[in-house]
Amino acid sequence: MRGLTFQGPRKVRLEPLPFPEVTHPGDVIVEVTHTAICGSDLHVYRGDETGLDPGTILGHEFVGRVVETGSEVQSFRSGDIVVSPFSTCCGQCPLCREGIPSRCDHGQLFGWVEKGRGLQGAQAGCVRVPMADTTLVAVPEDLAHEEALLAGDVLSTGCxxxxxxxxxxxxxxxxxxxxxxxxxxxxxxxxxxxxxxxxxxxxxxxxxxxxxxxxxxxxxxxxxxxxxxxxxxxxxxxxxxxxxxxxxxxxxxxxxxxxxxxxxxxxxxxxxxxxxxxxxxxxxxxxxxxGRCPARRYIEELFGILRSKTYPLGELISHRMPLHDGVRAYEMFDQKIDGCTKVVLQP
Ligand SMILES: NC(=O)c1ccc[n+]([C@@H]2O[C@H](COP(=O)([O-])OP(=O)(O)OC[C@H]3O[C@@H](n4cnc5c(N)ncnc54)[C@H](O)[C@@H]3O)[C@@H](O)[C@H]2O)c1
Ligand SMILES: [Zn+2]
Ligand SMILES: [Zn+2]
Known part of the structure; x- marks a missing residue:
């Protein structure tokens, strides 16, 4: 598969990468159909936020299809379409129970690997999702992938x-x-x-x-x-x-x-x-x-808002591009070229 990796400030590279594997029984591997670049990616891209290891796969907003499940996964099967909040959560620790799954005791942020520890991102062909049962949400059939994608970060953060x-x-x-x-x-x-x-x-x-x-x-x-x-x-x-x-x-x-x-x-x-x-x-x-948005908490309620079609959400996404144009997509989003507000990449 190919993915976009961070190489240093304003240096993103499209690279051939090994497919992620199930490393824990609670993992799911998701084949990414849609992934987006977020304003949060720009902090790293511009060098304002430091600590990310060069070579880390970027990206924390994604929708995709489950292609492999660990032996303990109960809620998802191969073929399911899922959306993820931008960080993983266990659903059981005190912080998850208090409504702050974004600060879960065992949670990790997608696309953040520091000093060799962390979780790879989703601007790639596939992504590994730990604690999948409590992290992922199944996308209802009547919602477009692109709409569901917005529920995982942008819309939940607005709420x-x-x-x-x-x-x-x-x-x-x-x-x-x-x-x-x-x-x-x-x-x-x-x-x-x-x-x-x-x-x-x-x-x-x-x-x-x-x-x-x-x-x-x-x-x-x-x-x-x-x-x-x-x-x-x-x-x-x-x-x-x-x-x-x-x-x-x-x-x-x-x-x-x-x-x-x-x-x-x-x-x-x-x-x-x-x-x-x-x-x-x-x-x-x-x-x-x-604080960091407890996105997992809002996703299902956002499906209702998406269905209502009250807001012109399609217009929020200014650019839809293939993942292999991702390096250019970062430049466009960073410099707001061609009225760029949000880029959705399709691997
Ligand atoms: N808390 C969270 O969990 C969470 C989640 C997602 C994103 N974020 C953060 O939210 C912020 C916005 O994300 P985005 O994707 O919309 O980014 P963006 O860069 O696309 O948008 C920022 C906007 O702010 C405008 N702006 C800059 N300075 C301004 C000023 N002084 N007054 C008014 N407007 C000004 C810019 O013109 C731009 O339109 C980022 O800092 C991002 O990291 C936080
Ligand atoms: Zn984000
Ligand atoms: Zn937790």
């Missing part, structure tokens, strides 16, 4: 952001960053009945997409704080979902949230310190919430 933000009727939620995760956060906020969703970005095409998802677009180059205040009786948003992952975005979030509000950060931050002073939170009585 997580909206949950942390306390999105609810009567509340204005500002979404900072209109990449796939920000767009999914708009969905999460609307599904929870938010009164108004304001979406902020600098890229006009993404703002247009945000509007199609039901948000009011705000261009950050154009006095964003003033625009937010104008739409919130001069007070600011009840909560801000920050879906960027930079210090400047954190500071912008503090600016546009109202006193007593919540900052829900789903962006992955690699800075050494918070982008704002502790006093900035104190002075507005703010709550700061963040």
């Amino acid at each position: 997580f952001g909206a949950e942390m933000a306390g999105a609810a009727p009567g509340r204005t939620i500002a979404v900072l960053g209109c990449g796939p995760v920000g767009l999914a956060s708009i969905i999460g906020a609307r599904e929870r009945g938010a009164h108004q969703v304001l979406a902020l970005d600098s890229i006009d095409e993404r703002l247009a997409l945000a509007e199609r998802f039901g948000a009011t677009p705000i261009q950050v180059a154009d006095a964003p704080k003033r625009q937010v205040l104008d739409r919130t009786d001069g007070r600011g948003a009840h909560s801000v979902i920050e879906a960027v992952g930079t210090a400047s975005a954190s500071r912008a979030a503090v600016e546009i949230v109202r006193t007593g509000g919540t900052l829900a950060s789903v962006g992955v931050h690699n800075e050494a310190n918070f982008g704002f002073a502790p006093g900035a939170l104190y002075d507005k009585n703010l709550t700061y919430r963040t």
Whole structure:
């Protein structure tokens, strides 16, 4: 099989690789039909997040067909179509039972191998899935693979952001960053009945997409704080979902949230310190919430949202390419070439 491996900052290579094997009775091997590049892959690609071993197969978003099962696997058989959250989970440890499967005592992140330990990624012909019974979810027949793929990370992270933000009727939620995760956060906020969703970005095409998802677009180059205040009786948003992952975005979030509000950060931050002073939170009585999305918890409920066809999710995926064009796909997504918002690769 072939797969995309990390070789160093801005160096991704398409390589011939051995097929993964069942190494534990709870493993499943999935033949990948669709895999996507995530904003989280860009942190590694750009060299902002370090520690990944060169040679690691990238990727944590995938849908595929089960082709082999370990002797203890009970819920899946060869031929089943499955979607995976971006990390594995045992379903039994205290953290899994408390609703944080993304921090499972035995969990691993797909596409993260550090100092020889970890789990290979899914931007390849096949991927090994440990603890398959508690990690994977069967994709219902009436859902397209591409739609199900979004449930494993992007859409679940949007729901997580909206949950942390306390999105609810009567509340204005500002979404900072209109990449796939920000767009999914708009969905999460609307599904929870938010009164108004304001979406902020600098890229006009993404703002247009945000509007199609039901948000009011705000261009950050154009006095964003003033625009937010104008739409919130001069007070600011009840909560801000920050879906960027930079210090400047954190500071912008503090600016546009109202006193007593919540900052829900789903962006992955690699800075050494918070982008704002502790006093900035104190002075507005703010709550700061963040973390790796417990994606496994949301997948089934998202199938219902996908079926409803309420949102133009097909438009969230700007590019569909064969896996063998993956190196180019990384360049396009990194540099936002040709209006690139999300790339789905087909091995
Ligand atoms: N918490 C989790 O479990 C989880 C899961 C998936 C992704 N993520 C993270 O979510 C973030 C977004 O992912 P994505 O795939 O949408 O990435 P992306 O890079 O496609 O989107 C980021 C968007 O933010 C915009 N932006 C940059 N600076 C801004 C600013 N100051 N104000 C407003 N907008 C700004 C960019 O123009 C871009 O449209 C990443 O940091 C990713 O790692 C976290
Ligand atoms: Zn991701
Ligand atoms: Zn667990």
